[in-house]
Amino acid sequence: MNNALADLLLKNQKEILEQWMKNQLSNNTLREDLMSNENLRRQSQELLDLFLKAVKKGNYDDLNTREYEGIIEMLQGISISRAQQGYSPKETAIFVFSLKEALINTIVKADGDSKEAVNSILIINNLLDQLGIITFETFIRGRESVILRQTQEINEISTPVIRVWEGILALPIIGTLDSARTQIVMENLLQEIVNTGSSIAILDISGVPAVDSLVAQHLIKTVSATRLMGAECIISGIRAEIAQTIVHLGIDLSNIQTKASLASALKLAFAMLQLEVKKGERKIIK
Amino acid sequence: MIALNREIIEIAKELDVVFFRQRLKEHAVKIGMSVLNQTKLITASSELVRNMLKYAGGGQICIEVINEKMQIGIKVTFEDKGPGIPDIHKAMQDGFSTGKSLGLGLPGAKRLVNEFDIKSEIGKGTIVTIVRWKNGL
Numbered sequence: 001m002n003n004a005l006a007d008l009l010l011k012n013q014k015e016i017l018e019q020w021m022k023n024q025l026s027n028n029t030l031r032e033d034l035m036s037n038e039n040l041r042r043q044s045q046e047l048l049d050l051f052l053k054a055v056k057k058g059n060y061d062d063l064n065t066r067e068y069e070g071i072i073e074m075l076q077g078i079s080i081s082r083a084q085q086g087y088s089p090k091e092t093a094i095f096v097f098s099l100k101e102a103l104i105n106t107i108v109k110a111d112g113d114s115k116e117a118v119n120s121i122l123i124i125n126n127l128l129d130q131l132g133i134i135t136f137e138t139f140i141r142g143r144e145s146v147i148l149r150q151t152q153e154i155n156e157i158s159t160p161v162i163r164v165w166e167g168i169l170a171l172p173i174i175g176t177l178d179s180a181r182t183q184i185v186m187e188n189l190l191q192e193i194v195n196t197g198s199s200i201a202i203l204d205i206s207g208v209p210a211v212d213s214l215v216a217q218h219l220i221k222t223v224s225a226t227r228l229m230g231a232e233c234i235i236s237g238i239r240a241e242i243a244q245t246i247v248h249l250g251i252d253l254s255n256i257q258t259k260a261s262l263a264s265a266l267k268l269a270f271a272m273l274q275l276e277v278k279k280g281e282r283k284i285i286k
Numbered sequence: 287m288i289a290l291n292r293e294i295i296e297i298a299k300e301l302d303v304v305f306f307r308q309r310l311k312e313h314a315v316k317i318g319m320s321v322l323n324q325t326k327l328i329t330a331s332s333e334l335v336r337n338m339l340k341y342a343g344g345g346q347i348c349i350e351v352i353n354e355k356m357q358i359g360i361k362v363t364f365e366d367k368g369p370g371i372p373d374i375h376k377a378m379q380d381g382f383s384t385g386k387s388l389g390l391g392l393p394g395a396k397r398l399v400n401e402f403d404i405k406s407e408i409g410k411g412t413i414v415t416i417v418r419w420k421n422g423l
Binding site: 151176178209210211212213214216217240241242244245248249250251 | 300301303304307321322324325326328329332333336380387388390391393394395397398
């Protein structure tokens with residue numbers, strides 16, 4: 001019976017395409033501004049060919065087989081290229097779903113409302129739904145990969161090491177300090193210590209929203225690594241509420257130099273390097 | 287106890303932690319909690335949600351704004367289906383950790399909130415409930 005369905009569809013291929021095109025052209029989500037009707041027709045023709053090729057052997061439910069490789073690949077391609085052209089995922093899905101109507105019409109015309117027809121319609125319905133979902137999945141996967149790439153980019157951009165003075169580096173940390181982030185911060189800092197021969201590094205955590213024990217542990221690790229390189233580390237930007245929270249948590253930061261603001265940390269760094277900042281006498285130039 | 291506002295957040299990956307913290311902060315700001323108490327609540331929750339991710343691979347968090355005895359506060363319930371904690375008494379001690387961390391998460395979180403309750407069953411999961419009152423010490 002299933003093969004009969006495939007034969008029926010194959011026989012009426014032309015009619016189905018016409019009907020499908022008609023459905024698409026009459027739908028108000030049609031985007032003539034983005035794709036010409038000839039192109040749309042070519043795309044539809046190709047998809048229908050692949051669809052009929054896939055169902056030829058009577059497999060209507062398992063999409064993980066070889067027969068479906070071609071059509072799935074094409075759907076993914078369509079989804080991506082349409083997304084780039086500016087189609088919404090809804091419009092792409094409607095493109096696939098509108099084929100359903102054409103197929104079902106053909107079945108009804110041939111078999112009427114017999115039991116077989118109902119069965120065939122259910123089968124076609126399920127299959128087309130699955131194919132439509134593929135376009136959605138591809139669209140979302142594309143978006144997700146963009147988000148992931150951006151996250152990585154943000155991580156790398158947002159950890160600059162600034163040379164504030166000869167021998168003094170500052171590192172403003174903004175955002176949540178997780179393991180991956182700490183790794184990047186530490187690498188950048190240690191590399192910059194080598195490059196500049198600096199002996200003092202200031203880690204400013206004003207931009208870190210919450211300091212819990214994991215963040216503290218990461219900070220302690222960074223400080224230890226800096227010390228191993230022969231440089232001293234000062235942590236600045238500890239707000240009043242964070243100081244109290246750290247005490248309640250029971251984190252011991254007593255063997256790390258800490259300051260409330262970047263300015264006082266810089267002052268301490270100057271003192272450690274025996275530098276003095278003085279207000280100069282103003283010379284009046286005539 | 288009257289629950290005024292309720293929100294459930296699923297935790298499955300590290301990025302969910304950031305979202306959860308933002309939502310928690312919004313609730314705390316809405317009831318007018320001081321910055322210090324906000325920070326304490328958020329830090330304690332941060333510890334607990336990290337534990338949840340690390341040992342149970344995720345779970346569910348329920349944030350509630352509650353009203354009891356003329357005071358308003360926030361209750362957060364952390365529920366996971368992880369391996370459970372074999373010895374809660376030990377886990378609540380400073381410096382005890384099975385996972386190479388500082389071992390301050392649970393006891394530290396307890397010190398940061400007004401009410402702390404932990405229930406754990408081996409093989410079934412752990413439920414931690416914390417309450418921080420708006421004007422509590």
